[in-house]
Amino acid sequence: MAVSPFASRSPSLTVSSPNAALRLRAAAAQNASGPVATAKSVYSADRELTEQLNDDVRQKYVKDKRLGEGTYAIVYLGYLRDNPSSYVAIKKIKVNAEYKDGLTMDAIREVKYLQELSHPNVIALHDVFSSKDQNLNLVLEFLPRGDLEMLIKDTAIHYGAADVKAWMGMLARGVWFCHENFVLHRDIKPNNLLIASDGEVKLADFGLARSFADPYLNMTHQVITRWYRPPELLYGARQYSGAVDVWSMGMVFAELLLRIPFVAGNTDVDQITKICEAFGTPTEENWPGVTELPNYIPPDNNHLIPLQGREFFLRQFPTAGPVGADLLMSMCALDPRKRSTAVQALRHAWWTIEPRPTKNEDLPQKSGAKKMGEDLGRRGGEIDDGMFKNAARQLDFGAMK
Numbered sequence: 001m002a003v004s005p006f007a008s009r010s011p012s013l014t015v016s017s018p019n020a021a022l023r024l025r026a027a028a029a030q031n032a033s034g035p036v037a038t039a040k041s042v043y044s045a046d047r048e049l050t051e052q053l054n055d056d057v058r059q060k061y062v063k064d065k066r067l068g069e070g071t072y073a074i075v076y077l078g079y080l081r082d083n084p085s086s087y088v089a090i091k092k093i094k095v096n097a098e099y100k101d102g103l104t105m106d107a108i109r110e111v112k113y114l115q116e117l118s119h120p121n122v123i124a125l126h127d128v129f130s131s132k133d134q135n136l137n138l139v140l141e142f143l144p145r146g147d148l149e150m151l152i153k154d155t156a157i158h159y160g161a162a163d164v165k166a167w168m169g170m171l172a173r174g175v176w177f178c179h180e181n182f183v184l185h186r187d188i189k190p191n192n193l194l195i196a197s198d199g200e201v202k203l204a205d206f207g208l209a210r211s212f213a214d215p216y217l218n219m220t221h222q223v224i225t226r227w228y229r230p231p232e233l234l235y236g237a238r239q240y241s242g243a244v245d246v247w248s249m250g251m252v253f254a255e256l257l258l259r260i261p262f263v264a265g266n267t268d269v270d271q272i273t274k275i276c277e278a279f280g281t282p283t284e285e286n287w288p289g290v291t292e293l294p295n296y297i298p299p300d301n302n303h304l305i306p307l308q309g310r311e312f313f314l315r316q317f318p319t320a321g322p323v324g325a326d327l328l329m330s331m332c333a334l335d336p337r338k339r340s341t342a343v344q345a346l347r348h349a350w351w352t353i354e355p356r357p358t359k360n361e362d363l364p365q366k367s368g369a370k371k372m373g374e375d376l377g378r379r380g381g382e383i384d385d386g387m388f389k390n391a392a393r394q395l396d397f398g399a400m401k
Helices: 020-030 035-059 105-116 148-153 161-180 243-258 268-279 310-316 318-331 342-346 369-377
Strands: 061-069 073-080 083-093 125-130 136-141 193-195 201-203
Touching: 035 061, 035 125, 061 083, 105 125, 105 136, 148 193, 148 243, 161 201, 161 243, 161 318, 161 342, 243 318, 243 342, 310 318, 318 342
Parallel strands: none
Antiparallel strands: 061 073, 073 083, 083 136, 125 136, 193 201
């Protein structure tokens, strides 16, 4: 059960006596004259207790140097006051007058879901407190080794199939845990996969997350950064499942193998075009119901591309091997109902064959403390469709052998 965002999850901050709040109320009522005064006194006592709890949490931590700053947040390196060697990242979310209570929905989502989720492959939220200037402060675990995007782009870092298997295993376990707890992440990408000091990959940025919806309740399709967005969302689907996260996992898998984004469109239309070129043209035959989606564009019958089979994935992703290519193919099914679930992906044979996943301590690494600050300093839950504008590489799938 989620607790108040202003109450610590640390047992050390639990009220010493279960009747402490009641005693405060009783004392206030005893000194009050009449029901109105009693209500005010009880309210005052409750507020005093809440403020004291908030102050206790705030006093646990010391803010050190600034790691990064964005329009919406500032991130500091911090540490426990009674244990200076225990580091944390303190993300101060700036009050924004445009929003009710000064908080964006992204910030509310991040607090809500990180309080509900506790898993080795999900970034940990240790505490939440408000500062004297009314800004909300999120105390997150400090992840000093950057993110997967940094490793993919750094050509000086060499990694192989065993490393990819280790990273993908951690991602899959994190996504599985989210889905088991009825949470869709809705923005999985290398930039949101942070790396802890022990090499563990952590799923971060829950600003676009939401609970699984009622089957008949509409959801927005304007989620997930474009290069990792599945075709059903590009076609405007308003009802969808955890399959949207699994597609994003497949795109991360492909990017780790190729070291470039696999399908990278400049616009939504260009993105769906590249998906069709890579995987085949969606039709009623291979995806029943696709033509009913609001943004579906009927293809030119003279340019229909057949669905790609296993041979294409073997040819395109030789590093994965035949079994790994089969797993990637199952994650990239156009029809979301035919796509693997997170638990099915974890049960795939690829994880048990050679090479075995690299041990965490042996994984390639790069120091990235500054990078974590820069990432957390941006607004949570942004769809960063313009981050690689004009950098997308046109892939000629027809020329691939």
